Amino acid sequence: MKTTSEFIAVFDAQGIEYRTETDGSLITDCPPCGIENKGTGKAKIFPDGGFTCQRFAGTGAAEHRQEMLSAWNLESAVKPSSFMSETILDGQVTFEIERGERGKQRVTARNCKSVLHVDVFNLSDSSARVKFIKNLNLPEPDALTTSRTLIDLADRFYRVNEAALDDDEDQEPALTTFAVLKDGRIIEETTNGFACYDPVSESTTIEKSVTDEDGTAYKPLINGGRADKIGLFLASGVEEYFAEEQLDADILKFIEKYVDISEQNRAISSKYIRMTYRIDSLNEVPYLHATGNSGNGKSRFTQTIGLLCYRPMFTIDATAVFAPYLHHQLEQTG
Numbered sequence: 001m002k003t004t005s006e007f008i009a010v011f012d013a014q015g016i017e018y019r020t021e022t023d024g025s026l027i028t029d030c031p032p033c034g035i036e037n038k039g040t041g042k043a044k045i046f047p048d049g050g051f052t053c054q055r056f057a058g059t060g061a062a063e064h065r066q067e068m069l070s071a072w073n074l075e076s077a078v079k080p081s082s083f084m085s086e087t088i089l090d091g092q093v094t095f096e097i098e099r100g101e102r103g104k105q106r107v108t109a110r111n112c113k114s115v116l117h118v119d120v121f122n123l124s125d126s127s128a129r130v131k132f133i134k135n136l137n138l139p140e141p142d143a144l145t146t147s148r149t150l151i152d153l154a155d156r157f158y159r160v161n162e163a164a165l166d167d168d169e170d171q172e173p174a175l176t177t178f179a180v181l182k183d184g185r186i187i188e189e190t191t192n193g194f195a196c197y198d199p200v201s202e203s204t205t206i207e208k209s210v211t212d213e214d215g216t217a218y219k220p221l222i223n224g225g226r227a228d229k230i231g232l233f234l235a236s237g238v239e240e241y242f243a244e245e246q247l248d249a250d251i252l253k254f255i256e257k258y259v260d261i262s263e264q265n266r267a268i269s270s271k272y273i274r275m276t277y278r279i280d281s282l283n284e285v286p287y288l289h290a291t292g293n294s295g296n297g298k299s300r301f302t303q304t305i306g307l308l309c310y311r312p313m314f315t316i317d318a319t320a321v322f323a324p325y326l327h328h329q330l331e332q333t334g
């Protein structure tokens with residue numbers, strides 16, 4: 001049961017006209033009666049929140065009341081609903097819509113006995129809707145009814161969830177260089193934004209910001225590719241390396257090009273570089289340290305190897321201007 005004040009809040013927000021009676025009840029136009037061109041229908045909302053259409057009584061009154069609620073968007077306004085259902089074809093098929101991952105919707109079609117089909121897709125995508133309906137194997141006229149129902153549900157769903165989605169945007173984004181999202185995606189800051197790996201499609205995209213399924217927004221810790229100003233060198237992107245042998249060969253080639261060290265040191269360094277990318281799963285790590293007299297190429301070595309390591313930091317380049325970033329950086333990456 002809704003309270004009268006909930007009705008008033010919803011009516012005010014939607015610009016719906018109503019009249020307050022001396023006994024505290026509200027009178028307004030009944031929306032489904034208006035749609036059916038039986039405009040004389042007046043809805044009465046009692047002080048205890050119960051409501052009725054003064055024209056409509058008897059068979060179908062419960063459905064009529066449900067229509068009133070959904071026309072007023074009342075369920076959504078009181079509690080943003082992530083679940084909606086609609087039964088069509090004389091009770092043969094029921095659709096259920098829930099909020100799915102990444103702005104998609106989970107749509108379930110069931111008859112009284114079993115689930116006919118379930119899929120997660122964007123309801124506003126017409127080809128995805130057609131595909132879903134095809135899977136139900138309904139005769140032509142029923143498929144048409146189904147299609148209309150899905151469009152209607154999509155419309156209702158978006159209207160109801162709009163408020164909730166707007167709220168998400170108001171949240172302060174979390175600044176980070178790396179995160180594992182609740183929906184399974186993994187984000188890693190690069191100089192161009194986040195490299196975002198999606199385990200479902202097994203693909204990586206570059207995103208300026210990312211929003212998790214629970215609405216948490218993430219933005220790169222250091223914006224505008226300024227990371228190198230504090231001595232933090234981020235990857236510029238993500239590329240497929242195809243085979244580990246190829247990756248090893250590419251690393252060795254890079255080292256050979258920029259620093260003159262023995263073959264053995266090259267081999268050790270290349271393995272060290274790859275180890276740094278597994279650093280989160282290791283408890284202790286060895287530290288690659290160059291020794292020797294000054295001028296023998298220690299810093300050249302450190303820079304060359306360091307640039308290939310996972311998220312290297314060259315403190316030598318840190319400037320006072322970016323000290324706050326450095327502080328953040330230390331907090332975030334440990």
Ligand SMILES: [Zn+2]
Nearest residue numbers: 030033041053
């Ligand atoms: Zn009515």
